[in-house]
Amino acid sequence: RKEVEQDPGPFNVPEGATVAFNCTYSNSASQSFFWYRQDCRKEPKLLMSVYSSGNEDGRFTAQLNRASQYISLLIRDSKLSDSATYLCVVKGGGYNKLIFGAGTRLAVHP
Amino acid sequence: NAGVMQNPRHLVRRRGQEARLRCSPMKGHSHVYWYRQLPEEGLKFMVYLQKENIIDESGMPKERFSAEFPKEGPSILRIQQVVRGDSAAYFCASSTGAGDYGYTFGSGTRLTVV
Numbered sequence: 001r002k003e004v005e006q007d008p009g010p011f012n013v014p015e016g017a018t019v020a021f022n023c024t025y026s027n028s029a030s031q032s033f034f035w036y037r038q039d040c041r042k043e044p045k046l047l048m049s050v051y052s053s054g055n056e057d058g059r060f061t062a063q064l065n066r067a068s069q070y071i072s073l074l075i076r077d078s079k080l081s082d083s084a085t086y087l088c089v090v091k092g093g094g095y096n097k098l099i100f101g102a103g104t105r106l107a108v109h110p
Numbered sequence: 111n112a113g114v115m116q117n118p119r120h121l122v123r124r125r126g127q128e129a130r131l132r133c134s135p136m137k138g139h140s141h142v143y144w145y146r147q148l149p150e151e152g153l154k155f156m157v158y159l160q161k162e163n164i165i166d167e168s169g170m171p172k173e174r175f176s177a178e179f180p181k182e183g184p185s186i187l188r189i190q191q192v193v194r195g196d197s198a199a200y201f202c203a204s205s206t207g208a209g210d211y212g213y214t215f216g217s218g219t220r221l222t223v224v
Contacts, residue, residue: 034212041220043201044153046212087152089212095158095166097143098203098213102152 001026004101006088012107017078021104023071023088030099031092033064035073038085038103047073047086078108112137114204115184116216123192123223131219134184135204141165142185143213144177147199159185160207192223 006023013019025033033050048055050062050071061074071088088101115134123129135142144156158166159179170177174192179185189196199220203213 032211036212041199043215043218046214049212091212096141096205096207097155097158097166099155100145100153 002101003027003099004088004090006101006104008102008104010105010107012109013078015078015080015108015110017108018074018076019078019106020075021073021086021088021106023073023101025069025071025088025090025099027090027092027099028069029092030069030090032090033071034089034091034098035060035062035071036087036089036100038087040084044087044100075106078106080108080110082106083108114202114214114216116200116202116219118219119217121219121221123221125193125223126191129189129192129196129221129223131187131189131200131202131221132184133187133202133204133216135202136214139204139206141205141207142179143203143205144185144187145201145203145215147201147218149198153201156187189221192221194223197221197223 035047036044037047038044050064052064054063059076063072085103087103090099142159145153147153155169157177174190176188199218201215201218203215
């Protein structure tokens, strides 16, 4: 079983749509959680941290359920510029290394 | 304040040659992480180093791959006798080793083995 699992997509949505990504992780000792964004042939960039209380950054909302070992990302009012691969990332349970999911591709079309 | 710097950006090697990838961490950071991304795949952890120490090398292939982070200078990921399967993007990230935050990555080195 992979440590971090994501639906690979792709998700093809029109501009203005709301889209949700889900992720599960296997190590219950994991301590920190993040969503990264990766554009084609670029480095991954931190989008936001994820907290149990839920957190929001503009059109982006992240949620963590520790009991279910489940992480989500909601994007409202999608823009063309949101097209990218979204990576679910978990840290902890060892040497502070980040463990990446394989990513979910999002394509926003006009 | 420069971010994580990696060079070269692109590297072409013939099968059997050696590849050396360099990573200069952000100022004040003494922890470096190397990741590999094969085409159409996610990032895979390779190795975690502090200055002059390898902390976790559980993701490193057993042969041909080595990493170092000397007291002075950048961290080096070295691949000996490269094969076509080594073609990938290699990313480096750095941190202070403290705090509960995500890491910033360099722009990566794209290795192509011909």
